[in-house]
Each structure stands twice: as structure tokens, then as C-alpha cells.
Amino acid sequence: MSADPVQNQGPAPRGEPIYAADGHELPDDVYKLYPSSHGVPVADWATDFDHADPEYNRNAHEIWDELRSKCPIAHTERYGGTWLPTKHEDVRAIAYDTENFTSRQVIVVNGRIDPAKSPIGQAPPITSDPPFHQMARKLLLSQFRPNKINPLEGDIREVCRQRLDDLGEIEPGETIIDAAAQYAQHIPPAVISRLLGFPPEDDDKFRYFIHNVLEEIDAPPEQKRAFAMEFDEYLDAQIEDHRQNPRDDLTTYLINAEIGGQPLPHEQVRGAILLLLIAGIDTTWSAIGASLWHLAQNPADVERLRKDPDVMIFALEEFLRAYAPVTMARLVAKDVEIGGCPMKEEDFVLLPFPAANRDEEFIENADKFIIDREVNRHSAFGLGIHRCLGSNLARLELRVAIEEFINRFPDFSLPPDGDQTQWSVGQIRGPRALPLRIG
Amino acid sequence: MRLQVNSELCQGHNRCMVLLPELIEADDEGYAVVLEDGSVPEELLHKAQLAVDNCPEFALTLEDD
Numbered sequence: 001m002s003a004d005p006v007q008n009q010g011p012a013p014r015g016e017p018i019y020a021a022d023g024h025e026l027p028d029d030v031y032k033l034y035p036s037s038h039g040v041p042v043a044d045w046a047t048d049f050d051h052a053d054p055e056y057n058r059n060a061h062e063i064w065d066e067l068r069s070k071c072p073i074a075h076t077e078r079y080g081g082t083w084l085p086t087k088h089e090d091v092r093a094i095a096y097d098t099e100n101f102t103s104r105q106v107i108v109v110n111g112r113i114d115p116a117k118s119p120i121g122q123a124p125p126i127t128s129d130p131p132f133h134q135m136a137r138k139l140l141l142s143q144f145r146p147n148k149i150n151p152l153e154g155d156i157r158e159v160c161r162q163r164l165d166d167l168g169e170i171e172p173g174e175t176i177i178d179a180a181a182q183y184a185q186h187i188p189p190a191v192i193s194r195l196l197g198f199p200p201e202d203d204d205k206f207r208y209f210i211h212n213v214l215e216e217i218d219a220p221p222e223q224k225r226a227f228a229m230e231f232d233e234y235l236d237a238q239i240e241d242h243r244q245n246p247r248d249d250l251t252t253y254l255i256n257a258e259i260g261g262q263p264l265p266h267e268q269v270r271g272a273i274l275l276l277l278i279a280g281i282d283t284t285w286s287a288i289g290a291s292l293w294h295l296a297q298n299p300a301d302v303e304r305l306r307k308d309p310d311v312m313i314f315a316l317e318e319f320l321r322a323y324a325p326v327t328m329a330r331l332v333a334k335d336v337e338i339g340g341c342p343m344k345e346e347d348f349v350l351l352p353f354p355a356a357n358r359d360e361e362f363i364e365n366a367d368k369f370i371i372d373r374e375v376n377r378h379s380a381f382g383l384g385i386h387r388c389l390g391s392n393l394a395r396l397e398l399r400v401a402i403e404e405f406i407n408r409f410p411d412f413s414l415p416p417d418g419d420q421t422q423w424s425v426g427q428i429r430g431p432r433a434l435p436l437r438i439g
Numbered sequence: 440m441r442l443q444v445n446s447e448l449c450q451g452h453n454r455c456m457v458l459l460p461e462l463i464e465a466d467d468e469g470y471a472v473v474l475e476d477g478s479v480p481e482e483l484l485h486k487a488q489l490a491v492d493n494c495p496e497f498a499l500t501l502e503d504d
Contacts, residue, residue, distance in 0.1 A: 141468040142467055142468055144469065145451075145467065146456065146465050313457065317454070374492070375492040375493065376493055377494065377497075378495065379495050381452065381495075383495060384496075385450065387450040391452060391453070392453055
């Protein structure tokens with residue numbers, strides 16, 4: 001964000017919310033909307049942070065380190081009031097506290113979803129609270145357990161090799177590829193579309209949907225509403241097609257699933273698919289991209305992985321620790337004090353698992369990437385009842401994507417004119433453009 | 440030494456299963472299950488300790504018989 005001295009008048013004000021009851025047009029299911037602070041430069045990361053400021057993800061490690069040492073729980077008036085803990089201890093405590101924090105909203109935006117949506121939420125089980133959460137999660141856990149996921153390895157390898165073939169002629173020392181746009185971004189959409197039984201040619205659509213959900217945090221309400229309708233229409237058409245033509249995939253599984261002896265209502269089938277699409281794509285491609293960004297700058301790590309493939313069992317976890325892509329969020333369910341901070345009902349709390357993973361009090365040499373780190377209790381996939389249920393699949397995709405890339409290209413680096421990586425905006429951190437020179 | 444999984448704490452991260460497939464497997468929902476009585480033979484002690492040290496939920500423990 002450009003620092004415009006005229007605009008830079010201190011922290012963005014929270015402002016009074018607009019309520020749907022006042023007759024204002026709000027997006028569906030949103031009952032309260034706070035004014036946007038889009039474009040207002042961040043005055044101070046401790047008191048006015050904004051995860052939608054492009055500087056945030058670009059400099060995330062430095063920002064978190066500085067906050068952790070000076071102000072471990074930052075606060076901003078933006079988005080109607082939001083907290084940002086950076087110490088492992090605080091992130092952990094909040095992740096486990098399902099009484100004081102609700103998962104009704106897991107993406108920090110200016111609107112608040114109607115509390116009547118609880119405990120199911122828009123995308124069960126990630127937006128669900130106990131006791132419903134457990135029932136919704138149980139349905140999906142069985143589909144993502146290791147012996148369901150491990151057999152996908154061959155298919156994933158094929159997807160990766162095809163993308164590498166599609167890069168075309170490589171002139172060693174000359175060719176620059178975009179490892180995010182031309183490689184990482186294509187792997188998870190291909191995998192998830194196969195699992196859901198969606199048309200493989202819709203991969204571009206998935207990227208468009210996900211960009212709108214995760215990165216257009218500050219879009220105007222009318223734009224958000226139009227987008228939500230478009231997304232729902234797409235999902236409804238896919239579900240209807242599966243109702244007419246049942247097959248062996250996750251969509252058909254969800255259509256046939258039951259909770260308490262009853263089939264899932266259409267909204268819950270759609271919500272669960274929405275979750276799998278949103279959570280399964282951007283997160284994993286970000287992890288692949290960030291890992292390749294690291295390797296491009298650390299040829300010794302590439303060499304170690306190539307010469308000693310057994311080190312991958314530890315390296316995989318270290319990539320996930322050091323470059324964890326996912327920050328979750330909670331809403332404060334009732335006033336509570338955490339780390340001396342008075343969190344008020346309906347405040348947002350970001351849960352930056354990547355920041356927790358880099359807390360020196362939690363793990364030694366937290367700022368160093370140690371490829372064979374043996375003790376690594378990282379929380380890249382979250383902690384507690386909302387642990388990422390696709391973590392087995394994500395790990396498999398990340399491992400295979402790295403293995404295939406370094407086997408094809410033993411030598412790659414950032415371009416000679418420097419790091420041109422573009423980092424994402426919002427709660428999923430990863431490269432959106434990653435130019436690399438193939439050596 | 441004996442391995443134990445606290446099933447109240449386990450959230451199915453599956454880190455232990457990857458590090459110690461000889462003694463740990465996943466149930467139908469991906470939660471960890473210790474095979475047989477959890478006794479750890481001498482040659483697997485190091486791997487068992489790794490599994491314990493890598494559980495994000497502190498759900499796995501290694502205790503004296």
C-alpha cells in the first residue's frame with residue numbers, strides 16, 4: 001500500500017456498524033456491517049494492523065517477530081475490532097477454547113454473519129461449533145484418513161509431471177518460469193476436482209472463486225452478494241448433476257450422507273463442498289509455492305533432498321512449520337481476557353498458526369529452517385477440534401510436488417535481477433507469482 | 440517402555456503414524472491407535488520418542504512399564 005501522507009491520519013476508525021434491521025441492503029446472512037478501511041495505510045502494526053495490506057504477508061515474519069517481542073497481542077479497530085496474538089501460548093489457548101470463541105466466522109471481513117447460523121455455519125464443520133461440529137466433521141474424516149488418501153499418490157505425481165512437461169522448452173540458465181502460476185496453482189485444483197467429481201476444465205473457475213472468498217475481503221456488499229450468488233449457482237448445478245447421475249466421489253458421498261438418521265439438507269451439502277474447495281486449494285498451493293521459494297534460495301537444501309530422500313520425513317514438517325500458510329480466525333463469543341487483553345463479544349481474533357510456529361519460546365532456533373529438525377510440534381494445520389481435516393492430502397500433495405520439481409530441476413534460483421515474488425493478500429500466505437530461473 | 444494415546448487429546452494429525460508405523464495406525468476416522476499393548480521394543484525406542492516429540496496435541500506419551 002503506498003504511503004500517502006495526506007491519507008495517513010492515524011489508525012483507521014472502527015465506525016458504527018450498519019444493521020440489516022435498519023433497512024440497509026446487506027449480503028445474505030450478514031446482519032451487521034462495519035465500514036471498510038480499504039486503502040487506509042496501516043499506521044502501526046501493533047494498534048492498526050490490517051491483514052489485507054499487501055505489506056502484511058510480504059513482511060509477515062518480521063511483523064510477527066516484532067509484535068511478539070513488543071506487543072504479543074496486537075489490536076486493530078479495523079473489521080469492527082480484531083486481535084492478533086503472535087505467541088504460541090496464546091494462539092494455542094484460543095484454538096482450544098470453544099466456549100469463549102466461536103467458529104461462526106473464520107475469515108475476518110467487515111460483516112458479521114447472523115448468530116442464528118450457529119452452530120452449523122455456512123461451511124460445516126469449519127464454521128460449526130460443538131456439539132454439531134463433531135457430527136459434521138465425522139462425516140468427512142472418514143474420507144480423508146490416511147488409507148483413503150495415500151492411494152492418490154500416483155495420480156498426484158502424474159499431475160505434477162504433466163505441469164512440468166507443459167512448461168515447454170527450458171534453456172538452462174536462461175529460462176524463467178513462474179513456479180506459482182505455472183506449477184503450484186494447478187496441482188490442488190486438479191486433485192480436488194477429481195475427488196469431488198467436478199469437471200476438470202473448471203480449474204480456472206476454482207481459482208476465481210477462491211480469490212473472491214479469500215482475497216477480496218473488503219469488496220463492497222453488492223459485489224460480495226453477486227459473487228456469492230454466482231458461486232452458489234455453480235455448486236448447485238454440480239450437486240444437481242450428481243443427484244441425477246450418482247457416482248463414486250465426495251459429492252455423491254455427501255448427498256447420501258446422514259446426520260442423526262436424516263439426509264443432509266441441501267445447504268449443508270453445499271456448505272461442505274464449499275469448505276473442501278476453499279480450504280483444499282489455496283492453502284496447499286501456497287505451501288508448495290513458499291517451499292519452492294525457500295529452495296530457490298537454499299541450494300544446499302535441494303541437494304540434501306536429492307541425495308538423501310529419507311530426510312523428507314522431517315523436511316516436509318519443517319516446510320510446513322517455517323512457511324505455514326494458514327491463519328484461522330474466531331469470533332469472541334463472550335467477553336474474555338487473554339494475555340491481559342479485554343476481548344469483547346463479536347471482536348474477531350486471528351489465529352496465526354504460522355506466527356505461533358516461529359515463537360522462540362515454543363521451538364528452538366525458530367527463525368531458522370533446519371531441514372532435518374527432528375522435534376517439531378508445529379501447528380501448521382491448526383490445533384484442537386478444528387485441525388485441518390485435509391492435512392493428509394495436503395502433505396501428500398506438498399511432498400510429491402517438491403519431489404517432482406527438484407527431480408526435474410536440480411538447479412533453480414531467484415531471477416538474476418532479484419526476488420520478484422508476489423505474496424498473497426489475506427489469511428492464506430503464499431506466493432501468487434514466483435519467477436524462478438532454471439539453472 | 441509403553442506408548443499411550445490419549446484419545447481425548449488426539450485430533451488425528453497422523454504424525455505419529457508416519458514416524459512409527461510399526462506400532463501406530465489410524466482408525467477409520469484417522470485417529471491414532473496404538474497396536475497391541477503399546478510395548479516398545481528396544482530398537483524402536485528412538486522412533487517412539489520422535490513420535491511423542493512431534494505430536495502437536497501432546498496426546499502421545501511414552502511411559503515406564
